[in-house]
Amino acid sequence: MAEDLTDIYPDAIPPESGHVGVDVLNTPGLAIEVKARRNFRPLEWSRQAARNSGPGDIPLNVVRMTGQGPAALDEWLTFTPWRFAKLLIKKAGYGTATPSLGTGSASANSQADSFWTGDRLARYDELSRALQTPDGATILREMDALARR
Incomplete structure (x- = not known):
């Protein structure tokens, strides 16, 4: 698994035997949990x-x-909580809307429109572009804090 990520994270490695924590090291911004299960x-x-x-x-x-087996790695399943999936969808460039406050009501959508304007939207977009840098984990923390304001 770690070797397959080296085109994205050149320093990705599996942890030492007995390591407690993530299953792939050196992947800033991601905490990868790998399961081989029936x-x-x-x-x-x-x-x-x-x-x-x-x-x-x-x-x-x-x-x-x-x-x-490893030969079928591209067919392995992945999942993450929906709030993170939405962030990944936006980062991949899909959709045209700015992030919402998380509800579907017209009132909330109006709040979201006013929430993601001006300096806040510019900073969000700046952070989004900067995610491609080695300091992606710090940027994700800032984006999360910005979205919670």
Whole structure:
């Protein structure tokens, strides 16, 4: 798993045997939890990834189900809590709206429109572009704090 990420995170490595925490090291902004299981317990695994994540990290679960060996790595399942999935969707450039406050009501959408204007939107966009830098974890923490204001 770690080797497959080296085109994105050149320093990604698996932890030493017995390591407690994330399952792939040197991936700023991500807390990767890898599971090789027959059963499927997504809520338990999601909570574990969240516990192992640092401030600003996106907890990401990668699951290799029985019968899926390393040759099928591109078919392994991944999941993360929805709030992080929305951030990743936006960072990938999909959609046209600015981030919302999290509800679907017209009132909340109006609040979101006024929330994401001017300096706040400019700073959010600046941080979004800067995510491509080695200091991505710090930037994610700032974005999270900005979105919670």
